[in-house]
Amino acid sequence: MPSKYMIHTKPVPNRFQPVSKSGIIAWEEGCLKCAVCVKKRCVYNVYDRRGIDSHHMIESIDNLCMNCYSCVQNCPKELIHKSLNPEFNAMGDSHWSPPIIVRLWNQSQTGKIPVSGAGYPGPFSGPGFDSMWTDMSEIVRPTRDGIHGREYISTAVDLGKTPEHLIFNGSDTLEGEPPSIIDIPLPIILKMPSFGAISTNTIKGWAMGARRLGTLIALPMKKIDSVLEDRGDCLMPLVLPKGTSVGNIPKNAKIIEIPWTEGWQEVVEDIKGCFPNLFVSVRIPMAEGMEEKALSLARGGISIIHLEGSLMSRFMDNNARNLKDGIRSVHIKLVEENIRDGVTLLASGGLAMAEHVAKAIICGADTVFVDFPILIALECRMCRRCTKGLSCPVQIDTASPNWVASRVVNLIGAWHNQLIEVMGAMGIRDARRLRGEVGRAMFFDDMDRTAFESMGQVEEGCELE
Amino acid sequence: MITGEQKPIDEIREMIAPYKRILVLGCASCVAECAAGGEKETAMLASTLRIAAKMKGEDVLIEEKTLDRQCVRDFVILLDDIIEKYDAVLSLGCGAGVQAVAEMFTEVPIIPAINTEFLGETRDQGYWLESCLGCGDCMLHHFGGICPVARCSKQLFNGPCGGAMDGRCEINPDVECAWHLIVDRLTKFGALDRLENIYPPKDWSKKQGGGPRKIVREDQQK
Amino acid sequence: MTGEQKRTLALYYCQNVPASGERERQDLEEKYGGNIRLFPVPCSGRLEPIHLLLALEEFADVVYIITCPEGTCRYSEGNKRAKKRVEMTRTIIASIGLEVERIGMIIGSKENPISLADHARAAMERTLRLPPSPVHN
Amino acid sequence: MNNSSKLKRVLEGGGFAVTAECGPPKGANSDVVLKKAEMLRNKVDAVNVTDNQTAIVRMSSIAACSLLKTAGLDPVLQMVVRDRNRIALQSDILGASALGIRNVLCLSGDHHIFGNQPQAMGVFDLDSIQFVQVVKMMRDEGKILGGDDLSQPPDLFIGAAANPFADPFDFRVIRLAKKIRAGADFIQTQCIYNLYRFERWMGMARDMGLTDKAYILGGVTPLKSPGMAKYMKTKVSGMDIPDELIKRMEGVPKDKQREEGINICVETIQRLREVPGIKGVHIMAIEWEEVVGEIAERAGLLPRPVFG
Amino acid sequence: MSSQSDFQFPEAVRTRSRFRNPIGKFRVNRTGDCIACGKCVEICPHGVHVERRGRVFVENNYLCVGTECPEPCYKTCPVQALSVRRNPVFDTLGDFRWTNELLAGTWYMAEFGEPPPAGLEYKVGNSGGGFDKLRLIFKGNGSRLEDIDLNLELNRRNDNAHRIRIEFPVYGGGMSYGSVSVTTMVSRARAAAALGTFSCTGEGGYPDELKPYDDHMITQVATGLFGVKEETIQRVKIVEFKYAQGAKPGLGGHLLGDKVTPGVARMREAVVGYPLFSPFPFHSVYSVEDHKKHVDWIKSINPKALVSVKVSTPTDVDMVAVGSYYAGAHIIHLDGSYGGTGAAPDIAKKNIAMPIEYAVPKVHRFLQEEGVRDKMTVIASGGIRTPHDVAKIIALGADGVCTGTADLVALECVRCQNCESGRGCARGIATTDPELSELMNIEWGTQRIINMYLAWRKELIRILKKLGMKSIKELTGRADCLIHLDYM
Structure with missing residues (x-):
């Protein structure tokens, strides 16, 4: 694969001991000090490498343990037990669940895609993106062998408006203005999370990461200081119509965002007045009525629309509805109105795993935003202490920009490879062609009903087993 | 195994008082087995000493390390890379361990942090009992597997003294009379008549041949 | 909190005892600021003397363990071990002239379930009765 | 009869003391002791009685001393810590004093491995310096080691041994100082053949002021043959016999060798008399007590003066 | 064909855990x-x-x-x-699919050859869907029949290939040498032989240790063609084309360099220490016609061999199945997305292709519509954990099943998911590390697997009796024997 399209990752150590799912309780009292001790025989040598992190009072052994249970099962005095770690269960919430957080930490540390042995250990299906499967190609359809670089799979996407067709003049050159688009190598834009122990160094690091990835970072205008000024080309500032002077927009910025307001036309005109070449994306909250708003923006010439979900991957006004359905709904609306190719649809809100990128695109997004994962990449535990003014247990604000950037590059690098994996399996060579390809997905609701709705009948006296 | 117990902290503090950079050195063998000088106890002692030093506002460096065995030179040599960081070593090894470290590292004082006690068995969780004096001439077969040398307060060889009462030793009712046990055992397998012979004076030269005893095994040597 | 004197309490608690969640823990941290450090443990028997010593050495004025009531340990003897270890560690700190009250133990009661917040308040009250630790001054 | 230590009187009176060694028999016959007493009568100030020397069982030192005392000699009771624990040692000190013995020489004792019963258990409960300290405490404070008071303290002139010829050389004089500090009134040294080394040691002792704090008696042993000289040199620890001496012994005909040994001994005594700080000699004629008189005579030490 | 057979099932022999402290509830x-x-x-x-x-x-x-x-x-x-x-340790074990109770129940079966006593949920997991929400419905008292027949004919084309009957509707799925130890492979093969069924080499060569069990082996031809030789094709009665694997559908395989030990390298004709890739897909197959060439190739080398086609479960899995029939295959082996693996990207295990519970009824129906259902043997795999799963998937339309993970659980796998890391399985099952492989022996492994399947067999017989069926064949496609808890 051309190196240009590869994201170079290299392991970046953690700054703190991570929290792990289960721990080891190994009592010494009564220990026989066997000559052939189960601790010495540990395949992973975890007992030789143990130590206490006196800051968090975490035993390193908990993180090193690979859960083989050999010591638990072989200690002659049964002095070793596995336990669930209460700190682990306390992390995050139902969406940012502890396993997701840990997985994000690992990817940010190693830059590698998560690989494991044994089959999938999780639930059959779940809400939102968990209720759909992507497809694969087999025998009767061409497939792609992307991940090992045997075939080139493009993840590049365009932001902006692509013309319906090109007009060439007689000498085979393009007539008129060339299409005005921003080309990014992967369908992911970083987005500054709405909370976190974020310092200027953190933001600087994220911006560095965005630049290394060739993508952008969306952040509020007021977070942009002089240091970030020269990174304008990778910033995507959110300009609030009131209180922010348009003049503060970094000179080399290519794109800005504005929030949805009824009078968005005037705001856009103002901005275009100062920066005629600037792309403007309009954020629509993922909420009732967004289809109409999107339609009006598209019709009004806005080429980039950002659907902003909640940080739980849900609608902002209706917790029962998922991002997946919101994206599909807007996408279908625009398709029905024959205006879909006139806009780029960006989606944000609680994307937590690599597969969400592919699934959001299948549902109709062109590109997605990644928000909290770039905070979790910095060892955030989603404890939200920072929102109460309590200290950050992993002192994110003290991390150096370079460390921040490398962690984010690792994470997105790993996601990028996973995107290539699923695209390869689907036989899709171009991320642009994945958008809205619901034919390459399977939805739980449909399949479950088809398979199981009409089977046996429960009758009186029957027995279930 | 060899047993030991940690010295009182005051005594340890006094011994290390002249030094500023101290390595607290554990031993993962016998003294770990009797919970006196293993990795865990070493960490606890080091932490305790650091706390004490902080309380007194003393500026000292106290670090810990535990060797697999302090009484084997191949393990002791592992200190070679770090020893120069310290001006004293506080060893939780048994007497043999302390001496092995001291012999190799002549430039720093090696201070014992535990009192080495005896050769014993682990009777129960947290209970160690002296059962062997290392006399070099085992005669347990005569005594039903119970050693009068280690376990009789008077080291008698020809039966219990007049002080034995109810199977207890005259020195302390907590102490079992070894001879009572011996008699019981031999009675059980019908060999009590063995004790009718006068057991001759013991050859103590195997224990105290003069100077340290040695075992040299040519088949084991290089 | 009384006055300007600041104390740090390290509170280890068996997750079996107070019906505690991350929420309650955070509420407490909010209430007591940085003066309380809370460490849930899967079993109080997991705590070794070294955990208590390290806390005293590194940051805490006082360390408390909350265990589940006797006879209810999921690991059968974790709370019993914890008790003995606390006693042992107290002997150690006493030997260097530190008040034994700097290591405390609260045994949760089954009949009268007390919230983590109540335990924390009790422990904090007792903490404030002691002068600041000479280890950190 | 004056019941005090004659040795003490001689030394305190400023005389050059002469003591000799008497080995008790390997049997219960008192006549052997009494015969040796007669050989030494009026030839020496006091007679040391060895305590199971080289860990070979002999008549007890305390009994032999008692026999000598009865015969009118001033015995020096040698006691080793090898065979008795502190209880027995203290008890024997009291017994000795009660029997009228007025001198005690506190020793470690030859290790039992060298004796004829190496299987024995060595006691070594106290070491010789601790023992000196205990005797002094008993005598001067009237207490035993455990702190209990004595109904009557023992009356003893306390001696200790010193060996200037063992290693490490520099520590030897420190050990001497410790013995004196522990309470030794007099010191008897190991047999001296290497005068050069002995004089260096004495110099160091003088420099430390030790010669003013205790009476140092130089030990001498007449050689019977070059074979004995070689044996002592190689087999007896802490013995330093210069090669010239062995050559000198070899240089005379066999029937003259004993005579030559006595000559050497006499010359040594004469040299020792010149050494500042030496307050006497201790003649250890091993199982050859009959020559003590001749040696004393030829060394000009007779007749023995009378003090007090 | 008579349900009577000379075949005798082995006896269960109590086979205790390899570990001093087996974990219970x-x-x-x-x-x-x-x-x-x-x-x-x-x-x-x-x-x-x-x-x-x-x-x-x-x-x-x-x-x-x-x-x-x-x-x-x-x-x-x-x-x-x-x-x-x-036991608090019990609560740290297991996952949604293989709950602690399922693990302990399977260990019990592997120890005693009997279903576990009351108190252990050994029938369903906790995944919240599919098998775990499906229930068998028993109406009436069932049959009193004693002769319940569980055997299965694998060649339903009635062509010149072998007539093969397995005595039990379960055979062992492919696990390659390299992903598991030879001890594990031989244990599985011996158990298969004892149970009158088959085991599969997987894609990693055909170790000599398996020679005595040739008549009970299936050899796999996969995209890497590792260890595939004319000789290995000729040795066996069934050859399986592996197009895809349920746990990583659409993706190739990747054996990390560390696991390419000298033994593995020799077997796969590769270089020690270098990673090995099985590409995806077969780059010689892009159509049913290409696929037929493959099948013909096998038939030319071993004309009597049955050809099985192992595919994963894309949306058009039904088309794939029918295509396989027309290409001449005897068995269509559907591997659902929740199947096992020695190593796979997590993203593939969860998100790509469909669970077997959807694929089987889809394929069954389509083959029926095409009128070829009777000519094909449909084997299902990918998440079959219990005898109840077997019964359910057969009721949904399969003829028999393939298992993998269950065998490993019988060998005391705890599903720590570290098969791929370092020296491999710390419990000596999925490893090629010589020292770790020593943790298990073949006699023990064989008996554990036999015991587990004997317990499954007892359960299946009990289920058929309760359903009033005489043969497992009667159950195929009888979705009316099932209900789904969400659609009652």
């Missing part, structure tokens, strides 16, 4: 107050307590049934020295 604690009266030893029907040298010990904690016990020892103990509580 409960733990019994004995305090120092015990007076060694021996009452507990007497009353416990499960042998939890043992008496030795006048002292009584809790020796088999894992066999305690806890609250299900009708006469609990802790109530009988005269000095209250006993207490029983749930």
Whole structure:
């Protein structure tokens, strides 16, 4: 694969001991000090490498343990037990669940895609993106062998408006203005999370990461200081119509965002007045009525629309509805109105795993935003202490920009490879062609009903087993 | 195994008082087995000493390390890379361990942090009992597997003294009379008549041949 | 909190005892600021003397363990071990002239379930009765 | 009869003391002791009685001393810590004093491995310096080691041994100082053949002021043959016999060798008399007590003066 | 064909855990107050307590049934020295699909050859869908028949290839040499032979140790063609084309360099220490016509061989199945997305292709519509964990099943998911590390697997009896014997 399209990752150590799912309780009292001790025989040598992190009072052994249970099962005095770690269960919430957080930490540390042995250990299906499967190609359809670089799979996407067709003049050159688009190598834009122990160094690091990835970072205008000024080309500032002077927009910025307001036309005109070449994306909250708003923006010439979900991957006004359905709904609306190719649809809100990128695109997004994962990449535990003014247990604000950037590059690098994996399996060579390809997905609701709705009948006296 | 117990902290503090950079050195063998000088106890002692030093506002460096065995030179040599960081070593090894470290590292004082006690068995969780004096001439077969040398307060060889009462030793009712046990055992397998012979004076030269005893095994040597 | 004197309490608690969640823990941290450090443990028997010593050495004025009531340990003897270890560690700190009250133990009661917040308040009250630790001054 | 230590009187009176060694028999016959007493009568100030020397069982030192005392000699009771624990040692000190013995020489004792019963258990409960300290405490404070008071303290002139010829050389004089500090009134040294080394040691002792704090008696042993000289040199620890001496012994005909040994001994005594700080000699004629008189005579030490 | 057969199933032989402390749901604690009266030893029907040298010990904690016990020892103990509580370690085991109870239940079956006693949910997992929401419905009292027949004909084309009957509708799925140890492979092969069924080499060559079991082996031809030779194709009665694997559908395989030990390298004709890729897909197959060439190739080398086609479950899995029929295959082996693997990207395990519970009815229906259902043997795999899963998937339209993970669980896999890391399985199952492979021996492994399947067989017979069926063949496609808890 051309190196240009590869994201170079290299392991970046953690700054703190991570929290792990289960721990080891190994009592010494009564220990026989066997000559052939189960601790010495540990395949992973975890007992030789143990130590206490006196800051968090975490035993390193908990993180090193690979859960083989050999010591638990072989200690002659049964002095070793596995336990669930209460700190682990306390992390995050139902969406940012502890396993997701840990997985994000690992990817940010190693830059590698998560690989494991044994089959999938999780639930059959779940809400939102968990209720759909992507497809694969087999025998009767061409497939792609992307991940090992045997075939080139493009993840590049365009932001902006692509013309319906090109007009060439007689000498085979393009007539008129060339299409005005921003080309990014992967369908992911970083987005500054709405909370976190974020310092200027953190933001600087994220911006560095965005630049290394060739993508952008969306952040509020007021977070942009002089240091970030020269990174304008990778910033995507959110300009609030009131209180922010348009003049503060970094000179080399290519794109800005504005929030949805009824009078968005005037705001856009103002901005275009100062920066005629600037792309403007309009954020629509993922909420009732967004289809109409999107339609009006598209019709009004806005080429980039950002659907902003909640940080739980849900609608902002209706917790029962998922991002997946919101994206599909807007996408279908625009398709029905024959205006879909006139806009780029960006989606944000609680994307937590690599597969969400592919699934959001299948549902109709062109590109997605990644928000909290770039905070979790910095060892955030989603404890939200920072929102109460309590200290950050992993002192994110003290991390150096370079460390921040490398962690984010690792994470997105790993996601990028996973995107290539699923695209390869689907036989899709171009991320642009994945958008809205619901034919390459399977939805739980449909399949479950088809398979199981009409089977046996429960009758009186029957027995279930 | 060899047993030991940690010295009182005051005594340890006094011994290390002249030094500023101290390595607290554990031993993962016998003294770990009797919970006196293993990795865990070493960490606890080091932490305790650091706390004490902080309380007194003393500026000292106290670090810990535990060797697999302090009484084997191949393990002791592992200190070679770090020893120069310290001006004293506080060893939780048994007497043999302390001496092995001291012999190799002549430039720093090696201070014992535990009192080495005896050769014993682990009777129960947290209970160690002296059962062997290392006399070099085992005669347990005569005594039903119970050693009068280690376990009789008077080291008698020809039966219990007049002080034995109810199977207890005259020195302390907590102490079992070894001879009572011996008699019981031999009675059980019908060999009590063995004790009718006068057991001759013991050859103590195997224990105290003069100077340290040695075992040299040519088949084991290089 | 009384006055300007600041104390740090390290509170280890068996997750079996107070019906505690991350929420309650955070509420407490909010209430007591940085003066309380809370460490849930899967079993109080997991705590070794070294955990208590390290806390005293590194940051805490006082360390408390909350265990589940006797006879209810999921690991059968974790709370019993914890008790003995606390006693042992107290002997150690006493030997260097530190008040034994700097290591405390609260045994949760089954009949009268007390919230983590109540335990924390009790422990904090007792903490404030002691002068600041000479280890950190 | 004056019941005090004659040795003490001689030394305190400023005389050059002469003591000799008497080995008790390997049997219960008192006549052997009494015969040796007669050989030494009026030839020496006091007679040391060895305590199971080289860990070979002999008549007890305390009994032999008692026999000598009865015969009118001033015995020096040698006691080793090898065979008795502190209880027995203290008890024997009291017994000795009660029997009228007025001198005690506190020793470690030859290790039992060298004796004829190496299987024995060595006691070594106290070491010789601790023992000196205990005797002094008993005598001067009237207490035993455990702190209990004595109904009557023992009356003893306390001696200790010193060996200037063992290693490490520099520590030897420190050990001497410790013995004196522990309470030794007099010191008897190991047999001296290497005068050069002995004089260096004495110099160091003088420099430390030790010669003013205790009476140092130089030990001498007449050689019977070059074979004995070689044996002592190689087999007896802490013995330093210069090669010239062995050559000198070899240089005379066999029937003259004993005579030559006595000559050497006499010359040594004469040299020792010149050494500042030496307050006497201790003649250890091993199982050859009959020559003590001749040696004393030829060394000009007779007749023995009378003090007090 | 008669249901009578000369075949004799082996006896179950109790085969204890390899580990000193097997993990069970409960733990019994004995305090120092015990007076060694021996009452507990007497009353416990499960042998939890043992008496030795006048002292009584809790020796088999894992066999305690806890609250299900009708006469609990802790109530009988005269000095209250006993207490029983749930084993907290038990709660750290397992996952949604293989719950701790399923693991412990399977271990019980592998030890005793019997379904576990009350108190262990060994029938369903906790994934919240598919098998775990499906239930068998029994109406009436079932049959009193004694001769329940579980065998299965694998060649339904009636062509010139072997007529092969397996005595039990389960055979072993492919696990390659490299992903598991030779000990594991041989244990599985020996168990398959003893049970009158088959085991599969997977894609990693055909180790010589398996030669004695050639008649019970399936050899796999996969995209890497590792270890595939004419000789290996000719040795066996069934050859399986592996197009995809359920756990990583659409993706190639990747054996990390560390695991390419000299033994693995020799077998795969590769270089020690270098990673090996199985590409995806077969780059010679982009159509059913290409696929037919493949099948013909095998038939030309071994004309009597049955050809099985192992595919994963894309949306058009039904088309793939029918295509396989037309290409001449005897068996279509559907591997659902929740299947096992030695190593796969997590993203593939969860998100790509469909679970087997959807694929089987889809394929069954389509083959019926095409009129070729009777000519094809449909084998399902990818998440079959229990005898109940077997019955359910057959009722949904399969003829038989392939298992993999269940065998490993019988060998005491704890599903730590580290098969791929470092030296491989720390429990000596999925590893090529010589030292770790020593953790298990073949006799033990064979018997554990045999025991587990004997227990499954008992359960399947019981289920068929309750359904009033005489043969497992009657169950195929009988979705009316099932209900789904969400659609009742």
